[in-house]
Amino acid sequence: MSPNYPRVLPCGDSALTIEFGNEIDARLNEQVIELDREVRRARLPGVIETVPTYCSLLVHLDPVNSAHADLILTLSRLARDVRPQPGKGRRWRVPVVYGGNFGEDLDALAKARGISPEQAIELHSETTYRVFMVGFMPGFTYLGGLDPRLATPRRGTPRRRIPGGSVAIGGGQTAIGSIPSPSGWHLIGRTPVRSFHPDRNPIFLFEPGDAVEFEPFPAEEWERLEAQFASGDAFPKSCA
Amino acid sequence: MPVKVISPGLATSVQDLGRPGYYHLGIPISGGMDRLALRSANLLVGNAEGAAALETVFLGPELEFTEDAIVAVAGAELPPLVDGEPRETWASFKVKAGQRLSFNYLEAGARAYIAVSGGIDVPPALGSRSTYALGALGGLEGRNLQVGDVVALGESGNSVREGRSVPGHLRRLPGTPAELRAIPGLYWHRITEESKASFFDDTWKVASEADRIGYRFQKGRSLNFNERTQPFGAGSDPSNIVDSCYPYGSIQVPGGTEPIVLHRDAVSGGGYFMVGTVISADMDLIGQLQPNMDTKFVEVDLETALAARRERRNHLERIRESVKE
Numbered sequence: 413m414s415p416n417y418p419r420v421l422p423c424g425d426s427a428l429t430i431e432f433g434n435e436i437d438a439r440l441n442e443q444v445i446e447l448d449r450e451v452r453r454a455r456l457p458g459v460i461e462t463v464p465t466y467c468s469l470l471v472h473l474d475p476v477n478s479a480h481a482d483l484i485l486t487l488s489r490l491a492r493d494v495r496p497q498p499g500k501g502r503r504w505r506v507p508v509v510y511g512g513n514f515g516e517d518l519d520a521l522a523k524a525r526g527i528s529p530e531q532a533i534e535l536h537s538e539t540t541y542r543v544f545m546v547g548f549m550p551g552f553t554y555l556g557g558l559d560p561r562l563a564t565p566r567r568g569t570p571r572r573r574i575p576g577g578s579v580a581i582g583g584g585q586t587a588i589g590s591i592p593s594p595s596g597w598h599l600i601g602r603t604p605v606r607s608f609h610p611d612r613n614p615i616f617l618f619e620p621g622d623a624v625e626f627e628p629f630p631a632e633e634w635e636r637l638e639a640q641f642a643s644g645d646a647f648p649k650s651c652a
Numbered sequence: 653m654p655v656k657v658i659s660p661g662l663a664t665s666v667q668d669l670g671r672p673g674y675y676h677l678g679i680p681i682s683g684g685m686d687r688l689a690l691r692s693a694n695l696l697v698g699n700a701e702g703a704a705a706l707e708t709v710f711l712g713p714e715l716e717f718t719e720d721a722i723v724a725v726a727g728a729e730l731p732p733l734v735d736g737e738p739r740e741t742w743a744s745f746k747v748k749a750g751q752r753l754s755f756n757y758l759e760a761g762a763r764a765y766i767a768v769s770g771g772i773d774v775p776p777a778l779g780s781r782s783t784y785a786l787g788a789l790g791g792l793e794g795r796n797l798q799v800g801d802v803v804a805l806g807e808s809g810n811s812v813r814e815g816r817s818v819p820g821h822l823r824r825l826p827g828t829p830a831e832l833r834a835i836p837g838l839y840w841h842r843i844t845e846e847s848k849a850s851f852f853d854d855t856w857k858v859a860s861e862a863d864r865i866g867y868r869f870q871k872g873r874s875l876n877f878n879e880r881t882q883p884f885g886a887g888s889d890p891s892n893i894v895d896s897c898y899p900y901g902s903i904q905v906p907g908g909t910e911p912i913v914l915h916r917d918a919v920s921g922g923g924y925f926m927v928g929t930v931i932s933a934d935m936d937l938i939g940q941l942q943p944n945m946d947t948k949f950v951e952v953d954l955e956t957a958l959a960a961r962r963e964r965r966n967h968l969e970r971i972r973e974s975v976k977e
Contacts, residue, residue, distance in 0.1 A: 424929025425957035470897035547921035
């Protein structure tokens with residue numbers, strides 16, 4: 413029994429979720445991003461903020477000031493009529509140092525997948541990824557498009573703290589971490605680029621719908637790259 | 653006219669009503685966990701309700717004032733002392749230049765809000781003075797208070813006076829067991845009928861992992877999942893979903909074992925399913941739960957939740973009236 417998408421689901425009394433599906437799929441994500449634009453544009457009374465994710469949009473509400481049922485109807489109509497606009501995002505090239513101290517799970521992950529660490533790096537850095545969602549932590553950037561040969565179930569026991577800028581694989585997803593955080597994903601590399609930097613303008617770099625490519629660098633280059641990026645003074649050019 | 657931090661307490665941070673608008677980038681709203689108490693404390697000292705105050709948990713700080721100020725402490729029963737002399741909670745009192753504000757042991761609740769006339773004056777970050785420690789944002793350098801910190805105060809208006817109080821029947825702390833009303837939702841259909849019943853029947857205990865990000869509960873029965881094929885991209889545990897946004901108050905149950913209710917410093921998303929959401933009217937109460945406290949989730953429908961939300965608003969209105977007199 414598969415539900416009729418898009419559908420509006422209440423999350424308590426102060427949020428609604430509008431679901432377009434339940435899978436990782438660029439087309440679903442394009443619909444989410446476009447609906448997000450529409451809802452922001454509509455400036456509906458009672459809507460506080462919106463959060464686009466892989467396949468759903470979360471809408472935070474203050475329903476005392478607006479009829480809850482009316483909002484459900486309005487959002488349903490917007491969702492039904494939404495026309496995705498593919499290819500609007502920017503394109504980023506992100507430097508990464510893979511393996512060793514910068515990605516301590518790389519060797520084990522490659523071994524589990526029956527490939528060499530070099531092959532894993534190649535597979536990971538030859539793909540153009542789509543930013544599906546930003547969240548979990550400030551600036552944590554979820555990427556879709558991982559080569560299935562690298563897909564690996566999350567760790568049984570999450571680490572309590574991983575470094576900022578970690579590039580990791582969790583299931584069929586890969587991601588760029590921003591600030592130190594707990595994580596159950598496999599660490600394969602690290603980037604000096606900070607997707608979230610409170611003292612920088614812009615504070616955030618990547619947005620849903622953007623494209624990201626990784627550029628491997630040898631470990632010896634780390635200090636130079638870090639000096640360049642971690643201060644927040646520089647950030648990778650979007651090569652749109 | 654700054655305040656000196658002689659000792660910071662266990663975890664004391666600057667909080668106001670938070671910074672909505674950045675959750676889609678992973679920055680939670682933050683702000684006081686018990687909003688009603690934060691607003692009350694501010695009203696008592698003549699501040700705007702959303703002025704920045706200090707949120708302190710379990711063990712209060714010791715502060716030295718360098719100028720006269722009016723202070724109020726609301727929320728948890730954390731008895732204030734001025735140079736060692738007891739003062740009432742939920743009431744405004746004077747602290748003179750050179751005097752020290754400290755606290756006796758916690759008697760009930762978990763978080764007290766210390767409002768000072770003029771409000772805490774730190775530079776707003778993304779529109780709010782609230783501390784979001786995980787993201788090193790807001791407050792005092794994005795962190796909790798430390799020994800030796802100097803906290804600036806804003807200009808206080810002329811409506812400041814001591815001796816105001818919020819009457820007892822308008823103060824709100826959780827009962828025993830604490831009851832958190834929740835609306836089942838989102839992924840409720842993923843668990844078995846038996847687990848749906850046990851979730852609301854069981855008495856849960858607040859775990860030691862209970863902070864501004866979220867509260868974990870344990871000692872209830874584990875939830876069992878209905879069989880299904882995991883959708884593409886979801887993790888392999890039956891409690892995994894394709895990563896999604898976590899609303900404030902949402903109840904996630906990693907592995908089906910220990911529910912976590914996300915609070916003001918929530919992680920904005922992740923790959924765990926949610927059984928439901930604690931209603932907005934009861935979010936403040938979570939901030940007053942101590943570890944090991946018995947807690948029950950009480951099933952309500954949307955209509956009840958919206959009514960409770962209106963009632964909470966009326967409650968706040970009654971506090972405003974009582975403080976005005």
